[in-house]
Amino acid sequence: MLVVMQAHASEAEVRAVCEAIEHLGYHAHPIPGATRTAIGITGNPGAVDLGAIESMPGVVECIPVSKPYKLVSREIKAENTVIEIGEAQIGGPGIAVIAGPCAIESREQAMAIAKAVKAAGVKLFRGGAYKPRTSPYSFQGLGEEGLKILAEVRQAHGLGIVTEAVDNESLDLVEEYADVIQIGARNMQNFSLLKRAGKARKPVLLKRGMSATLDEFLMAAEYVMAEGNYHVILCERGVRTFADHTRNTLDLSVVPAVKRLSHLPILVDPSHGTGRRDKVIPLSRAAVAVGADGLLIEVHHQPDKALSDGMQSLPPEQFEQLMVEIRQIAKVIGRAANGQ
Amino acid sequence: MLVVMQAHASEAEVRAVCEAIEHLGYHAHPIPGATRTAIGITGNPGAVDLGAIESMPGVVECIPVSKPYKLVSREIKAENTVIEIGEAQIGGPGIAVIAGPCAIESREQAMAIAKAVKAAGVKLFRGGAYKPRTSPYSFQGLGEEGLKILAEVRQAHGLGIVTEAVDNESLDLVEEYADVIQIGARNMQNFSLLKRAGKARKPVLLKRGMSATLDEFLMAAEYVMAEGNYHVILCERGVRTFADHTRNTLDLSVVPAVKRLSHLPILVDPSHGTGRRDKVIPLSRAAVAVGADGLLIEVHHQPDKALSDGMQSLPPEQFEQLMVEIRQIAKVIGRAANGQ
Amino acid sequence: MLVVMQAHASEAEVRAVCEAIEHLGYHAHPIPGATRTAIGITGNPGAVDLGAIESMPGVVECIPVSKPYKLVSREIKAENTVIEIGEAQIGGPGIAVIAGPCAIESREQAMAIAKAVKAAGVKLFRGGAYKPRTSPYSFQGLGEEGLKILAEVRQAHGLGIVTEAVDNESLDLVEEYADVIQIGARNMQNFSLLKRAGKARKPVLLKRGMSATLDEFLMAAEYVMAEGNYHVILCERGVRTFADHTRNTLDLSVVPAVKRLSHLPILVDPSHGTGRRDKVIPLSRAAVAVGADGLLIEVHHQPDKALSDGMQSLPPEQFEQLMVEIRQIAKVIGRAANGQ
């Protein structure tokens, strides 16, 4: 259920409606738009008697929202959500590129790669301190030590930091050290972790699960937003199919599909989406052309020595060339790369 | 890596080998078999120099295990693992049936269903206190109150209790109140939760993820076992495909595939596997015929009023009839239903 | 659209209604049932004005059939279709087993296997004379020479012959030499071939396509029936998914799903459905338990020397043992194996 306020409703009127909703036992989510504020109502299992609210000062109308998701929906907020992280912007006119190694392996490695991606024009740095690995015997990441290295990268290079949390404990630390909290594909329906992320004060980058439908993907974002954190960035990273020429099948059609239903920004991760270095560049170009708000790309200064996923990491010189092409394609479709 | 001990190696000899392995910086997992003990070694990234160990008293040989999983592997333990839960047995000659409602809704509901399934010959009761739901606005379970009701069911009817944990906090409580800790399909690669389950002292029922390969499924079990909990019960519950006549596609061929590679017991959940009441009975028969060690079946005394998944729950009279047929099919392939 | 006739409508009344339908420019398909005849109308793109027909003698009512398929539908014919092939019956109370090699390789091979499967109680023999192979350089079958060998097998052992046609030319020959015309999974939507099969006077065994939904599968059968051949036998042979422990994922839930919507018999092919010899036996048991009307099983007297698909063929002694178990499981669910 959605309450649409008049274009010039006062803050006091908005507040009064929210209080009335809460008084009825529901949750109110005021969502300021460019011209007017809407108020999402959650916590109601079905139809709700809101007659009293519809007649309050400043209210235009109450609209039942039929889709299972509410807060993520474009029906509830028509304008694109733009998320600011330091100098970087995700969901605005530019193409945001988040680059860095799959896993933080050492201070030296992180700094070398950070320097290279910064030189290519990147403002957001990625790198895993906690790695969800299929095998318990594989390298699981450096943990808090890795987060400290990431904090040094921010300090040294002025890059915003994006890194994954795998449980409540690591999320506490990621929230402390990083700028964006990543939730991985394997945890897309770890609802307990989503709720915790919804209480965090930092933006959440939510990756699509390997066999998640669009509805399930948006509902996972809804879990985060229902807890009060409206800064969710979606990310397509390939889904699981019978096809065996890439590690996953990158579903680029989900980008316009998300744009139609939701106001949230959506990125594409062609590194995990293909799992093969020679596919990362063509699929990055395609992701920008299809309308993604940005890319998540693995870069490693020594890909053949990487402790994880080296096969899909770009060397810095290829990445730099890619950044040039991305800017050109962005321009064709009326956008610009990373604020430039 | 696997150390095979002589058939009559003493306990002291086994202990000495374990200590030597730990001294080298690895983890030792002694696995007693019917005729001899084997010792699994984990924590080694690749090949290991175990020359010293091969010459210790009681040691037959050291075998490199090529598969990514070790402790789950039949190479490391040839005999089937049999798990005892009160009077019930999973993985033995009988067919173990775990029955009950999708979610615990009230004391009355739980008791009514427990009485019915007990009368049909069931020894293990299922029912969710924590429900992972696609929507944050759906019924999420009664939480600890539900666990208390389950404990009452055990007291009143002498049934073993199987219920799901969705995060570390709920796992602490489930371990306290229940007999088997269930990890759901959506959490099959929630490695943090798997590690926590590996430290629990109760058996773990691990459901296959919606798009998990067999290797990933076994590696998830390996996560639990690598922490020292060897009592893992696998469960097939349908995978995600293009097919739309059932909610998921139940992959019964995974049962003989697991049996070949692993010593762990495997159950089938035809309720979630099909999502449709009229498919539960035929697929239950098929699951027993294909060689599953048991079934996980949703039963509800008032399916049309169930708060979740009523569409796939059997009413008690249909369930009772199914139990009769299961026993007959079990007999044909040389097994017996639930120890009878 | 379906015209339901009175229980005691005369043949002349049925004929008169059919003529009236044809006169309106549509096709009439009289479908005799146990208690009454129904007449399916096809060739109408949408709703049809049948006012005149509803008032004809012997007519009870005209029912619009909402599903896209008509002639395959149980709404149009409530009783199971039973197909007689010599002494064998498909769709009746018994379990029909069709066994033989993947491909006919020589007279000696065919006779040796026929003798073995006949001894095990089989009445229907399979063997490919035309083989659709992924590579143009693989053995493509003996062609008409293979059909002649199959005809000799019938003569020598009294077995009904089931073999695949791959185009109109081979269908002409298969219709001449064999008893059942098989349409393979790759040709399930070769509509030209389906129409030709619909004009044949022999039953058609139609395999489900590798990624066919249930609706598409039934519509393919509808193509055959719409041409006037009502003797269609469906066959599940595994679908394509991400799972890699079997060659295809055998979807046994399609059996009860077909039974619910259609009166046509459905078989299961666990040989192609799994692609692995050690999975054929458990999945055969499961297919009978789930309610299939029969099995299509590859048997080879020298599996390791087979020119195609030896990996999935059973040796005769394993097949014989399987036949015993099939009969026992059939009995439990109230059926009998192949009329015995």
Place this chain on the structure above:
Amino acid sequence: MLVVMQAHASEAEVRAVCEAIEHLGYHAHPIPGATRTAIGITGNPGAVDLGAIESMPGVVECIPVSKPYKLVSREIKAENTVIEIGEAQIGGPGIAVIAGPCAIESREQAMAIAKAVKAAGVKLFRGGAYKPRTSPYSFQGLGEEGLKILAEVRQAHGLGIVTEAVDNESLDLVEEYADVIQIGARNMQNFSLLKRAGKARKPVLLKRGMSATLDEFLMAAEYVMAEGNYHVILCERGVRTFADHTRNTLDLSVVPAVKRLSHLPILVDPSHGTGRRDKVIPLSRAAVAVGADGLLIEVHHQPDKALSDGMQSLPPEQFEQLMVEIRQIAKVIGRAANGQ
């Protein structure tokens, strides 16, 4: 097996080697390249003793080709295959756009759409005269009448004609009337039709099957080429997955994967690949950006009145705008749209 000839081998030397190969009972396929000719050998089940051939005049070496496909392989022909159709070129530096209605409905419809796409710069016209439809009761195309209309379109507008053949009979007619013979996704493994297409003298546009792996796709092309028709154009049109926000999942990663393994050109069909008009434009942009040699796009002057697939057809004005963008993206990655 591949025979590599010297850079300056004479035609007589090439002919002599071909004759020697045929004499040994195999098929020889001379493949002229920019600098040298290679000769593919097919018809050999395994290794072949070619000692005699390696010592013939003009021969550099004989290379065993390990992949199951040979003639499609880039190992056998390093340069891209470029196919000329009148003024149009597929596989060259330009982006070839084939546009037109799903089905030819009438002379007026075809002419109106042809005029519109011609004005937008298109040189190749598509339109189905034979339509493979899931239901036997759906519009199946105008047949030869449709082909005659297409021939008129060529005459009137100078457009090359691309249209589908569904069996040997329609292929005879398509070969007569059209410029490119299309084989649809449902017939990708209709090997009988592929062989017939291999004997045709017109280029073949081969669509990927709904669940075809890359190897199966290339092997289907190999069937055509093995019969002597080397002018094969591949086309990705979406694969079948669990995802339900588009009709199929367009697998753009197959484009660079094909480019790596094969010298054949590959197009993308975003109309069938998504099944939704609002996804056609973004996915067309992405297909060009990923490196496709061209697009197959459905255009209809009255999409809402189309007899088939109107939901995915673009109106002319949207198509015209798309052509402008395609040219711009093509330029960024160093290509040009349709020979410009």
